[in-house]
Amino acid sequence: MSEKNSALRQFYQKPLAERRAVAVGWGELDADDVSALQDSGLSEEQADLMSENVIGRYSLPFALATNFLVNDRDYLIPMVIEEPSVVAACSYAAKLFRMSGGFRASSDEPIMIGQMQVLDLANLGEATERIRASKAEILAEINDGAGSIVKRGGGARDLELREFSDSRLGEMLVAHVLFDSRDAMGANAINSALERVAPKIELISGGRVNLRILSNLSDRRKARAAGLIEAEWLASDSESGAEVVDAILEAAVFAEIDPYRAATHNKGIMNGIDAVMLATGNDWRAAEAGAHAYAARDGHYTSLTKWWKDEGGNLRGEIELPLAVGIVGGATRAHRGARAALKILGVKSARELAEVTAAVGLAQNFAAMRALATDGIQRGHMRLHARQLAMAAGAEADDVPAVAERMIDEGNIRLDYAKEIVEGRKRG
Numbered sequence: 001m002s003e004k005n006s007a008l009r010q011f012y013q014k015p016l017a018e019r020r021a022v023a024v025g026w027g028e029l030d031a032d033d034v035s036a037l038q039d040s041g042l043s044e045e046q047a048d049l050m051s052e053n054v055i056g057r058y059s060l061p062f063a064l065a066t067n068f069l070v071n072d073r074d075y076l077i078p079m080v081i082e083e084p085s086v087v088a089a090c091s092y093a094a095k096l097f098r099m100s101g102g103f104r105a106s107s108d109e110p111i112m113i114g115q116m117q118v119l120d121l122a123n124l125g126e127a128t129e130r131i132r133a134s135k136a137e138i139l140a141e142i143n144d145g146a147g148s149i150v151k152r153g154g155g156a157r158d159l160e161l162r163e164f165s166d167s168r169l170g171e172m173l174v175a176h177v178l179f180d181s182r183d184a185m186g187a188n189a190i191n192s193a194l195e196r197v198a199p200k201i202e203l204i205s206g207g208r209v210n211l212r213i214l215s216n217l218s219d220r221r222k223a224r225a226a227g228l229i230e231a232e233w234l235a236s237d238s239e240s241g242a243e244v245v246d247a248i249l250e251a252a253v254f255a256e257i258d259p260y261r262a263a264t265h266n267k268g269i270m271n272g273i274d275a276v277m278l279a280t281g282n283d284w285r286a287a288e289a290g291a292h293a294y295a296a297r298d299g300h301y302t303s304l305t306k307w308w309k310d311e312g313g314n315l316r317g318e319i320e321l322p323l324a325v326g327i328v329g330g331a332t333r334a335h336r337g338a339r340a341a342l343k344i345l346g347v348k349s350a351r352e353l354a355e356v357t358a359a360v361g362l363a364q365n366f367a368a369m370r371a372l373a374t375d376g377i378q379r380g381h382m383r384l385h386a387r388q389l390a391m392a393a394g395a396e397a398d399d400v401p402a403v404a405e406r407m408i409d410e411g412n413i414r415l416d417y418a419k420e421i422v423e424g425r426k427r428g
C-alpha cells in the first residue's frame, strides 16, 4: 500500500499558496520547481529555442487532481487545462473509485511503430520476401546506430510488412519497424532509425522509400485502466444509486453506437488525458491522434471506454487506448514546469505514466457521464462562470464566492449584475 495519501481534505478550499506548499512537500520540489510553477516554467530564452518566430510565452492554469489510487499507489495528478470543472470533476470521480480500491491499470511494452513507404517495386511479393529474409540484418543495423536507447534496453524489436496491392498509385509496400523506446516517447529515436535504415530497404527491395515516419496509431503501446463504483455512492436526493447507474449505462451505450456522441464522449476523456500530457511536457496531439484512430479501429468510430453493471448492481468501467508518453527527452525535462509535474507524479517509468494517465481518462469520462445523466453539466459550469464574472466585476478575492452565490440564487449570472452586487457590497 502507498505511504502517501492523495485524498486531501478540502484541498480546493485552501488558498493557492497553501495548495502549492502541499505539492512542494508531496513532490519534494525545490526552489527552481516552485519558481517554475510561479512563472510558467519557461524562460523567454528557452521559448525562443523551442519554436520559431517566438514573441513571448503563454500560460495556463497548473492544477492538481486529488484522490487518485492506481495499483495501490497514491498520486496527485498535475493537470494543465483552461477549462473549468475538469479538475474538480476528475478529483471527485477518483474519490468514488478510491472507495472501492481505486484503479487497476496496466500497459504494453513501450513499442513504437515506425513506417517506411516503399514504392516503384518490380514485384511486390518478391520484394516483401527479400526484406523478410533480411530482417535480422535490418534490425541489427538499426540497433547499431540507435545509441543510448539500446544501452537502456530499447531498440528495434521486429519488422512487419504490409502489402497494398491496389492503391491509387498501384502497388505499395509499407514496412513497420517495431521499436522499443523505453522511457522516451520515442519520436526522435524512431524517426532517426527509419531515416538511417531506408537506404538498406531500397537496396534489398529494389524500390524507392518515400516517407519514413512514426505512426501515431501507437497500438502496440496501449494503456488500460479499470475500476468500480458502488451504486450506493451514486444516489442523490432525487435518484437512487441504481437509477444513476442505469442512466450512466444509457449514456455509455449512446457513445458506443453513435459517432456523433462518441466524439464528445471521447473529447471528455481527452480533457483529462491532454491535461496530464500538457503538464508533463508530452505531445498531446500525438495522444489525440492515437486515441481517435484507435476509437475507429473497427471502421466504426466508437467509445474508448466500456461500462457495465456487475452482479451487485455496481458500476464498472474500463478504458484502453494507445498512449505514447515519455518521462525523458523532449519538453519533459527541458520545461521546468513539466519537470515539476513529473516530480509531483513520482512515476518511475513511461509505462507508469501511461497507466496513471489512462486512469485519469476513465475518471474524467465517468464524471462527465454522471453529470450529464443526472443534473446536466451546466450547474457546475455556471458556478465557475459566476465566480469568473465576480472577479471580472472587481470583487475582492474573499467576496467572490458570495457574489457568485447571489447571482446563482437569483438566476441572473451576468457581468453588469455582478458589477451591481460588487458596488452594493462596497457601499456596505
Ligand code: MEV
Binding pocket: 083, 264, 265, 266, 267, 268, 269, 271, 368, 369, 372, 377
Ligand atoms: C466538455 O468539455 C466535455 C463533455 O462534453 C464530455 C461528454 O459530453 O461526455 C462534458
